[in-house]
Amino acid sequence: MMDTPRHNFSGYQLISMVLFIVIGSIIVFSLLNVLPRLLDNKNFQVLSAKSYPLKSNIAIDALLKINFTKEVVDALENGIPLTIAVEVQVFHKQTWWRNTLIKESVKLFELRYHPLTNIHEVKNRATNERYSFNSRQEAMAILGTIQGAQLIEQKMLDPDKIYCVQIRTLLDISYLPTALRQLAAVSSSWRLESSWYRWTLKKLQPEQTK
Amino acid sequence: MIKLIFSGPATLLIILLMLFFSLYMISSASMDAEQFRQLYYLLLAVNLVILVMLIFLIARQGFRLRCQLKRHVAGSQLTLRMVIIFVSLAVLPALTVYSFSIHFIHRSIDSWFDVAVEQALEDAMDLSRSAMDEKKKTMLRQIRRLSDEILVDLNQLSIVSLRELREKSGVEEVTLMTSRRGILGSNSIEEEEIIPDLPSPELLLPLRQGRDHVVLDLSKGGDRMIRVLVRINIKNKNDFLVLQALSPLSVRQHRLAASVQQAYSEYKGLVYLRKPLKLSFILTLSLVLLLGLLSAVWAAFFSAKRIASPIRDLAEGTKAVAEGEYHKPIPLLNDDDFGLLIQSFNKMVRRLAQTHNALEESHQQAKQQRDYLEVVLNNLSSGIISLSQVKEIRTSNPEASLILGVNVEYYHNFSLFQLTKEKPELETLIRRIMTSIQNRVKYWSEEVTLTEVDGSKKNLLCRGNALVDGGYVIVLENVTSLVQAQRDAAWGEVARRLAHEIKNPLTPIQLSAERLRHKYLKTMDKKDAETLDRLTTTIVNQVDSMKEMVKAFSEYAKMPELKMQALDIEKLLMEVVELYHSNDKLEIRQDLAISGTLVEADQGRLRQVFHNLIKNALEAAAHQDKVILRVQTRLLEENSRHWCLLELIDNGPGFPEELLNNIFDPYVTNKPKGTGLGLAIVKKIIEEHGGVIVAENISNQSMLSAGYGAKVVIKLPIVDKLKQPNEALQEKNF
Structure with missing residues (x-):
């Protein structure tokens, strides 16, 4: 009688292992995303926001607080352009797991410092429009003030449904130079983002809630 | 579940592949902003989980090896040595490469930056700044001077004045406005320019503080303008007017200034990124090194385990064989050299098992034969x-x-x-x-x-x-029984023949004697008649006596069949003894201890035995004034058998020493008229009951008054004992 080689690996084992990695990754990913938000981040905040009908559209006004940490200011003054994102979402409000996203808008603004003229330049990345400011505070003040920005056309909204709007602002580290990107991803000084500021659009009557 | 997940080489291979892929994806995502935003944290999480898994796997392997070393498991020392060798082989070159790489990265990145270049750029920047400042100052002075000359009376200002000012100063556009940026008048070189370019409110701040202001914008796509803002005070009022003059830079000036600014910014950016870049490279290298090291350590564990596994199996197999376990083949892992060795070992063990089985079988047979022989011998x-x-x-x-x-x-x-x-x-x-x-x-x-x-x-x-x-x-x-049987048979034959031969002529002798007397007694004289009568009477009497003797011989020769029954032996003995109590000359002393002891016996024959022995004792001690007969009973355990001992001791002269050895043989007697068959019959009866009878003389009769005596001991096997001897004694005592 010949002895036959022994094998000890099964498909079930492979599936188990992949499941383990997937579940583990989801847990760690959630922790990586949730933990920074749990910290009290006061540098980026949405101070106030509201929406109102403007002609055939819904417009929003918002006041954002944008402050950079020392490390970020240092990078800016050393010629590193910073990208600030303002995200706005409109969704049909139902039970929380059934909320339907109607519209999502992300505005990206690039802030750059010019040492020769000591000017801070803000560029809308979508339209390439540029604005020069003599100081960073001036630039931040302008960036933090949103007035009459078009949100969504009224005809896209059903008057019988309840809609929610949420807005937040953050420093988008994905536009940083590659060398800086990974470092910024794991540094709390670079993880600058506000929490979502949310209010309800009810029967086209803007009502501010938080 | 955990064991299922973390076992097997394929598991780790897959984990490593996933880790490499994940690292590659991280690297790729770092290069692309969109991918970075979407994937970076997920990939980071996957990497962390896989790294933790890898570390856990290695720690588990290490712990298991430690346990095996503690338990002195075969092959564990070899595994440890191989792990150390493999890890050393992998780690030392990796660490060398790592340290050189770090050094190289530092030197390479540092070499990008030159102090002279940096200084030159700083100087160029300063120069540009000075040139621009000089130009701004010159323009500010010029506008201020022209403003003081032309705009003397604010009440008489007109477009002409503004045109004159613009033309004299050579700027592109002049605008007069209030402190709140209300346009009072404007003149531009471009005729169609209707709306002037207004400054931002922040630019007017220095003017509010009483200072003139000049700014330059060189940003790409900017207006490349020198903006001069001059404060014109209004008499008797706190308010002021603002004169703004816009003068474009020449294309060359703008290009040069923008170029200097861009080069300077980029260089500063690079200098700033030097540290994160180094950190990023070191981080990546360290991660790759960590991955490499962990992989190497695991591979070392895996390889060492794989190599040591067949050796351990062989050691365990050998141990099992040494302990007599022949039916545990070693599993075959591979068809390599070790596989060949294991196959040979398994073959050897199989043959050993066969031999052992054969040996066991023969041993079993031998044991059976021994058992058989033992049973035979025991029986x-x-x-x-x-x-x-x-x-x-x-x-x-x-x-x-x-x-x-x-x-x-x-x-x-x-x-x-x-x-x-x-x-x-x-x-x-x-x-x-x-x-x-x-x-x-x-x-x-x-x-x-x-x-x-x-x-x-x-x-x-x-x-x-x-x-x-x-x-x-x-x-x-x-052969005692055989000898005795032969002797008994011989004596029986002698008795039978003697009885037969003697008995036949006795009757004719007796009849002849009686006839002689009857026929001749009357015919004879008195004296002869007396003689005849005496002689014939003697003949008749002697014939009677001989008839008695012949009868005794006949009885000895053919004893009747025994009627065995369980009986209380002590009771039977004492019944016989009681019959002699009436004899005044006889004193009976008893020492009894086996009341209730049962013996399988023929009651009549045993009575005959006891009578014979007591009669013998009385006859032997007849010359004594007082015949003392001591009757003793007791129990005896001999060779796991229980016996009862009956002892009859008299105070007579004892047996003659010369006859003592043969006293129970037929025809042995010291009595003048004895047949010599009494004790022979006694012995025959006792032996027929499976007992033993012994006769001896005693020299010290402390219990008896006389000095010597005869002692007869009868030993009979006990069938059952109704009462324990102690109980019997207690009964007796009470």
């Missing part, structure tokens, strides 16, 4: 003792112990002579056996009479046979 009526080469007892059967009256089993591995310590009576027998053995007689046979401690004799037929291995086997047969 033999002959005693068998085997001796070793050094003449020590090797084996014996129970019958040997019975025959010799010593438990021979206790003396295994001892010399035969040791038996005499327990029973000195065996010395003659053993001496004769050992003499034959020492004379190297291969086969011998001898009949030996063994005198027991109670005086009884045993006829033993001893046979010896030398064994091939130098040992000896002795067969003992108790």
Whole structure:
């Protein structure tokens, strides 16, 4: 009688292992995303926001607080352009797991410092429009003030449904130079983002809630 | 579940592949902003989980190896050594490469930056800044001067004044506005320019503080303008007017300034990124090194385990074989050299198992034969003792112990002579056996009479046979019964023939004598008649006497069948003894201790025995003034058998010493008129009951008044004992 080689690996084992990695990754990913938000981040905040009908559209006004940490200011003054994102979402409000996203808008603004003229330049990345400011505070003040920005056309909204709007602002580290990107991803000084500021659009009557 | 997930080489291979892929994805995502935003944290999480898994796997392997080392598991030392070697082989080059790479990265990145270049850029920047400042200052002075010259009276200002100012200063556009940026007037070189370019409110701040202001915008896509803002005070009012003059830079000036600014910004950016870049490279390299090291350590564990596994299996297999476990084949992992070795080992073990089985089978057969022989020997009526080469007892059967009256089993591995310590009576027998053995007689046979401690004799037929291995086997047969039976048969035949031969002529003799007397007594004279009468009477009487003797012979020759029944032996004895209480000359002393003891016996025959013995005692002590008969009963345990002993002791002269050995033989008597059959019949009856009778003389009769006496001991086997001896004693005492 010949002895036959022994094998000890099964498909079930492979599936188990992949499941383990997937579940583990989801847990760690959630922790990586949730933990920074749990910290009290006061540098980026949405101070106030509201929406109102403007002609055939819904417009929003918002006041954002944008402050950079020392490390970020240092990078800016050393010629590193910073990208600030303002995200706005409109969704049909139902039970929380059934909320339907109607519209999502992300505005990206690039802030750059010019040492020769000591000017801070803000560029809308979508339209390439540029604005020069003599100081960073001036630039931040302008960036933090949103007035009459078009949100969504009224005809896209059903008057019988309840809609929610949420807005937040953050420093988008994905536009940083590659060398800086990974470092910024794991540094709390670079993880600058506000929490979502949310209010309800009810029967086209803007009502501010938080 | 955990064990299922984390076992097997394929698991780790997949984990490593996933880790490499994930690292690659991280690297790729770092290069692309969109991918970075979407994937970076997820990939980071995956990487962390996989790294933790890898570390856990290695820690688990390490812990298991530690446990194996503690338990001295076969192959664990080898595994440890191989792990150390493999890890050393992998780690040392990796660390060398790592340190050199770090050094190289530092040097390479640092080499990008040159102090001279940096200084030159700083100087260029300063120069540009100075040139621009000079230009701004010149323009500010010029606008201020022209403003002071032309805009003297604010009430008479007109477009003409503004045009004059613009033309004289050579700027592109002049605008006069209020402090709140209300346009009062404007003149531009571009005729179609209707709406002037207004400054931001922040630009007016220095003017509010009483200072003029000039700014330059060089940003890409910017207006490349020098913006001069001059404060014009209004008399008697706190308010002021603002004169703004816009003068474009020349294309060359703008290009040069923008170029300097861009180069400077980029260089500053690079200098700033030097540290994160180094950190990023070091981080990546460290991660790759960590991954490499962990992979190497795991691979070391895996390889060492894989190499040591067949060795451990072989060691365990050998251990199992050493412990007699032949049915545990070693699993075959691979078809390599070790596989070949394991196959050979398994084949060897199989053959060993077959041999062992055959051996076991033959051993079993031998055991069965030995058991069979043992059963046969145990059931033999002959005693068998085997001796070793050094003449020590090797084996014996129970019958040997019975025959010799010593438990021979206790003396295994001892010399035969040791038996005499327990029973000195065996010395003659053993001496004769050992003499034959020492004379190297291969086969011998001898009949030996063994005198027991109670005086009884045993006829033993001893046979010896030398064994091939130098040992000896002795067969003992108790032929006492046979000898006795032969003797009894012979005596019976003698008695029968004697009775037959004598009995036949006795009647004619008696009749003839009576006829003689009857016929001739009357015819004879008185004197002759008396003589005849006396003679014939003597003949008749002697014939009667002979008839009695012949009757006794006949009785001895053919005793009737025994009617056995269980009876209280002590009670029976005392019933017979009671019959002699009426004899005044006889004093009976009792020492009884076996009341209720049952013996399987013929009541009539035992009565005959007791009568004979008591009568013998009375006759023997007849010349004494007082005949004392002592009756004793007691129990005896001998060779696991229970006996009752009945002792009758008189105060007579005892048996004649010359007859003592044959006192129970027929025709042995010291009485003038005795037939010599009384004690022979007694002995025959006792032996028919499976008992023993012994006669002896006693010299010290402390219990009796006379000095000497005869003692007869009857030993009968007990069938059942109704009461324990102690109980019997208690009954008696109470």
